[in-house]
Amino acid sequence: MDLVLFGIQGSGKGTLGKYVAEKYGLVIFETGGELRKLSAEDSDLGRKIKEIVQAGRLVPNEVVMDIIENFMKKLPAGKKVLFDGIPRKMEQAETFDALMKKLDRDMIGVLIEVPEEVVMKRLMSRRICENCKTVYSATYTKAECEKCGGKLVTRSDDNPESIKTRIKAYYDETMPVIEHYKKMGKMLTMNGDVGIEAATQEIFKLLDGKL
Numbered sequence: 001m002d003l004v005l006f007g008i009q010g011s012g013k014g015t016l017g018k019y020v021a022e023k024y025g026l027v028i029f030e031t032g033g034e035l036r037k038l039s040a041e042d043s044d045l046g047r048k049i050k051e052i053v054q055a056g057r058l059v060p061n062e063v064v065m066d067i068i069e070n071f072m073k074k075l076p077a078g079k080k081v082l083f084d085g086i087p088r089k090m091e092q093a094e095t096f097d098a099l100m101k102k103l104d105r106d107m108i109g110v111l112i113e114v115p116e117e118v119v120m121k122r123l124m125s126r127r128i129c130e131n132c133k134t135v136y137s138a139t140y141t142k143a144e145c146e147k148c149g150g151k152l153v154t155r156s157d158d159n160p161e162s163i164k165t166r167i168k169a170y171y172d173e174t175m176p177v178i179e180h181y182k183k184m185g186k187m188l189t190m191n192g193d194v195g196i197e198a199a200t201q202e203i204f205k206l207l208d209g210k211l
Helices: 013-024 031-039 044-054 061-073 090-102 116-125 160-183 196-207
Strands: 002-006 026-029 080-084 107-113 127-129 187-191
Touching: 002 013, 002 160, 013 026, 013 080, 013 196, 031 044, 031 061, 044 061, 061 090, 090 160, 107 160, 107 196, 116 160, 160 187, 187 196
Parallel strands: 002 080, 002 107, 026 080, 107 187
Antiparallel strands: none
16 A cells, blocks of 8 residues: 655644655655656656756656656565656546556555644744755754754745645645545545644554555
């Protein structure tokens, strides 16, 4: 059983995902990382991605699915995957479902619910590493990344106007996907506004016996 984490930006998907992946032996699928890795490869898919990225175009959905399929086919037998932020739109959910069926895999989703005002506060106070792009919440007080020692900076789009635009896109585009999986009986829901330790324990309780 693979896992898909859903939640508005700032809900804690990235942080909780790391703890979940470690506990249940999941491999995290990260779209940006896979794009960078494949674009450096001398393969048909790698050359296709490199051409799209160099032209400054958005990677089309069918290519994203090719990337996911390529990733999953290289996994050791029985290895499970954690998807963070995919699928984001209904078109993507439909092709994702078809791909999972083709690969004979099943999934369950977890929705991390956090109030909009809490998300706004979190996003405006977080920082990101200039080098490895690791994200740190306001509770992390050091000026350097603990992973690579890079400088921590505030993202240029972590301002009220940009955040509100991203929140609107989440409600308009991703909430229909969440409802889709709820109707299929494949969505669990948890409270993400309880602190990281309590949220971690809650998601473990939800997933124990399911992964």
